Amino acid sequence: MLDERQILNIVGQELSNASGGNENDTIDYNRQAALGAYLGDSEPTPEGRSSVTSTDVADAIEWIMPEVLKAFTQNNEVVTFDPEFEGDEKQAELESKYVYDVLMKDNDGFIVIHQFAKDALMQKNGFIKVFYSDDVKETTEHYTGLTEVEYNMVIADDEIEVLEETMEMSENIPVFDIKVKRTTSCKKLNVVSVPPEEFRVNRMHNSVNLKDARFTAHVTYKSRSDLVQEGY
Numbered sequence: 001m002l003d004e005r006q007i008l009n010i011v012g013q014e015l016s017n018a019s020g021g022n023e024n025d026t027i028d029y030n031r032q033a034a035l036g037a038y039l040g041d042s043e044p045t046p047e048g049r050s051s052v053t054s055t056d057v058a059d060a061i062e063w064i065m066p067e068v069l070k071a072f073t074q075n076n077e078v079v080t081f082d083p084e085f086e087g088d089e090k091q092a093e094l095e096s097k098y099v100y101d102v103l104m105k106d107n108d109g110f111i112v113i114h115q116f117a118k119d120a121l122m123q124k125n126g127f128i129k130v131f132y133s134d135d136v137k138e139t140t141e142h143y144t145g146l147t148e149v150e151y152n153m154v155i156a157d158d159e160i161e162v163l164e165e166t167m168e169m170s171e172n173i174p175v176f177d178i179k180v181k182r183t184t185s186c187k188k189l190n191v192v193s194v195p196p197e198e199f200r201v202n203r204m205h206n207s208v209n210l211k212d213a214r215f216t217a218h219v220t221y222k223s224r225s226d227l228v229q230e231g232y
Contacts, residue, residue, distance in 0.1 A: 115193035
């Protein structure tokens with residue numbers, strides 16, 4: 001079995017040989033050229049030639065985008081599941097509605113599809129990443145002036161850990177001040193659009209189907225504060 005260092009070495013070698021993320025890479029050059037055409041960027045105009053910049057690429061993409069989005073979002077359906085056997089109609093309907101709710105309501109699906117479609121039209125490739133997160137969020141809370149009943153209700157919560165507490169008597173009734181840590185499990189199915197420049201695939205892969213690719217990766221850069229917030 002490979003240890004962590006060996007796995008990191010393999011991943012590092014694959015990343016260094018992957019397509020994408022390299023200024024000398026043909027794919028990245030084509031993406032920059034496509035973005036430049038969309039934005040209407042132009043080289044310095046030689047003297048005596050027209051300086052007019054065409055926006056045909058942007059016009060065509062923006063013209064077709066509404067129809068593309070309509071195809072994905074009309075009738076409150078993103079995908080439609082067909083029943084496999086007789087009597088599966090209700091199950092197929094529920095599955096179709098579930099996928100729609102997860103994408104459109106839990107993950108800002110319209111924005112995800114918009115970015116995915118625009119990347120595909122502008123840079124030839126659009127990517128959507130689906131993953132399950134089971135993050136833990138910790139927050140500190142303070143409660144003051146609690147009665148004994150309120151105090152017991154707070155500490156009975158399974159997410160609560162008491163850090164500090166004080167008790168005082170007020171008119172022969174105990175009053176509590178407490179500081180607690182709340183640990184919340186944030187389980188969620190995430191659907192995000194991956195910018196093409198952050199996607200990596202092994203250089204010799206020659207198919208639009210990524211299922212058989214030897215290596216794929218999503219490479220993104222984060223600030224130190226982002227990493228600290230994520231627990232690193």
